[in-house]
Amino acid sequence: MKDLHLPPKVTATSDPASALADATFVVHAVPVQYSRSFLSLVSPHLKSGTPVLSASKGIEVTSLGFMNDILKEALGDRRSYAFLSGPSFAREIMEEQVTSVVIASEDRQLAEDLADVFGSDVFRVYTSQDVVGVEVGGSVKNVIALAAGMCEGLGLGTNAMSGLVTRGCAEMRRLGLYLGAEPSTMAGLSGVGDTFGTCFGPLSRNRNVGIRIGKGEKLEDIKRDMNEVAEGVETAGALVELIKMRNKGYRLDLKYPIIFGVKDILDGDLDAREGLEGLMRMKLRMESYEATH
Numbered sequence: 001m002k003d004l005h006l007p008p009k010v011t012a013t014s015d016p017a018s019a020l021a022d023a024t025f026v027v028h029a030v031p032v033q034y035s036r037s038f039l040s041l042v043s044p045h046l047k048s049g050t051p052v053l054s055a056s057k058g059i060e061v062t063s064l065g066f067m068n069d070i071l072k073e074a075l076g077d078r079r080s081y082a083f084l085s086g087p088s089f090a091r092e093i094m095e096e097q098v099t100s101v102v103i104a105s106e107d108r109q110l111a112e113d114l115a116d117v118f119g120s121d122v123f124r125v126y127t128s129q130d131v132v133g134v135e136v137g138g139s140v141k142n143v144i145a146l147a148a149g150m151c152e153g154l155g156l157g158t159n160a161m162s163g164l165v166t167r168g169c170a171e172m173r174r175l176g177l178y179l180g181a182e183p184s185t186m187a188g189l190s191g192v193g194d195t196f197g198t199c200f201g202p203l204s205r206n207r208n209v210g211i212r213i214g215k216g217e218k219l220e221d222i223k224r225d226m227n228e229v230a231e232g233v234e235t236a237g238a239l240v241e242l243i244k245m246r247n248k249g250y251r252l253d254l255k256y257p258i259i260f261g262v263k264d265i266l267d268g269d270l271d272a273r274e275g276l277e278g279l280m281r282m283k284l285r286m287e288s289y290e291a292t293h
């Protein structure tokens with residue numbers, strides 16, 4: 001892999017006061033589980049009206065909140081927030097490979113201003129006001145990518161993988177619509193688009209964790225030698241709890257079999273092969289379930 005360098009206009013610092021003093025907006029890209037404590041450290045240095053753009057994707061285990069909830073609780077609900085998502089591996093962006101993303105904000109003008117700032121010939125930025133949809137997609141796709149990686153690691157083949165990813169998208173859509181997302185968002189860049197990228201992209205940390213689990217490694221051993229996060233690992237458990245809390249109904253494990261199955265495999269309660277092959281045998285149960293719910 002070729003070496004990457006920061007662009008000449010970008011400088012790095014670990015001093016929040018100097019980084020934030022004159023900021024017209026702030027980009028937040030810290031893993032979700034560490035975001036709240038990180039934000040509490042930087043919050044005193046952030047001016048009251050400065051907008052924040054988050055690139056983090058996932059659900060906080062302790063609160064079951066998305067980044068929109070965490071940011072509002074940590075930095076107040078009187079500033080504007082925006083959320084960048086979509087298929088966007090950092091290395092490819094640094095290499096100036098063509099990338100398309102969406103920036104969502106309840107504040108339409110902020111989304112458009114940020115799209116102008118970040119957009120370029122190689123970085124296409126779409127805008128949206130569907131924060132819920134964009135955040136659900138960015139969170140669920142990492143869990144589906146863990147399952148896709150397991151499928152790959154187990155050598156189950158392209159047919160199984162394609163079926164799995166399609167059904168993963170159906171679970172994402174089901175949850176998104178239940179939580180108030182727009183159908184078009186779930187079918188767009190931050191939903192289906194990022195799911196494809198993460199499930200099939202060799203750079204994905206989530207997919208790679210899944211591959212290692214599929215090949216028989218233990219999650220604890222994988223975590224020990226990773227120096228980055230695979231957000232789907234923590235988000236899988238948070239998603240199951242969120243679904244149980246918000247999506248009332250009968251047999252939620254049949255409504256969301258991939259999400260529930262990934263969580264059980266990560267917890268060591270279900271063997272990866274048994275879980276993945278079991279999913280492929282669930283067709284009739286799902287069809288009869290869908291007919292009545």
Ligand SMILES: NC(=O)c1ccc[n+]([C@@H]2O[C@H](COP(=O)([O-])OP(=O)(O)OC[C@H]3O[C@@H](n4cnc5c(N)ncnc54)[C@H](O)[C@@H]3O)[C@@H](O)[C@H]2O)c1
Binds near residue numbers: 032038091227
């Ligand atoms: N890397 C990508 O290609 C990519 C692309 C799109 C979105 N994201 C999302 O952006 C977020 C960050 O991803 P990343 O790849 O930059 O992660 P990362 O592991 O490289 O961490 C980013 C930074 O967060 C801070 N950080 C990490 N762990 C911390 C801790 N325990 N306490 C305090 N600070 C900590 C560090 O400053 C670190 O450099 C994730 O939610 C990820 O899903 C990543």
Ligand SMILES: O=P(O)(O)OC[C@H](O)CO
Binds near residue numbers: 088089142194230231
């Ligand atoms: O490396 P992953 O699996 O965290 O995925 C990174 C980005 O979210 C891809 O869009």
